[in-house]
Amino acid sequence: MSILSDDLPLDPLLADDRNDARRVAYSYVEDAFTEAQQDGLDSDALAHAALFAAFRTLVETYGEEATAVFSETLPEKVRGGSFTTGTRH
Template identity: 75%
Template sequence: MPIQPDDTMLDPNLAEDHGDVRRVAYGYVEDAFNEAQQDGLDPDAMAHAALFAALRTLVETYGEDATATFAETLADKVRCGAFTCGTRH
């Protein structure tokens, strides 16, 4: 079973469709990041932990090959600004 290649932006401020489960999930993750930062955790450490947890879940759900194929697309998406908010580096 392949991972859905949905490139829809997850930023809840960019869309009116609050019924989209991915946007709701993103809100939970964003809240967790904010809470962790208030507790003094480094945002970089949170980001690495979140990526690990996400990839582990994708492997458990779709398998290693499908997850690796999905991960191979991420470099181009990052370079094209798909995850950029605000100023680009």
């Protein structure tokens, strides 16, 4: 199940603002997860690899300090349900 609503077109050429671009990007990542799981890749390993790749890109783009400041907000977001799509644990 997608975290993002599927009510908007996900064509990257039609992504006219930042939220649309992020929606399109998320769709690509979600598709990659699905394909990798169908190929037998463990979802935990895939999630860790995706996080590593994401943080590496953030560090390359914004630097270590800005990425560290951003990552300091993650525990609150996780505990607050920002990434929860189903039953909360």
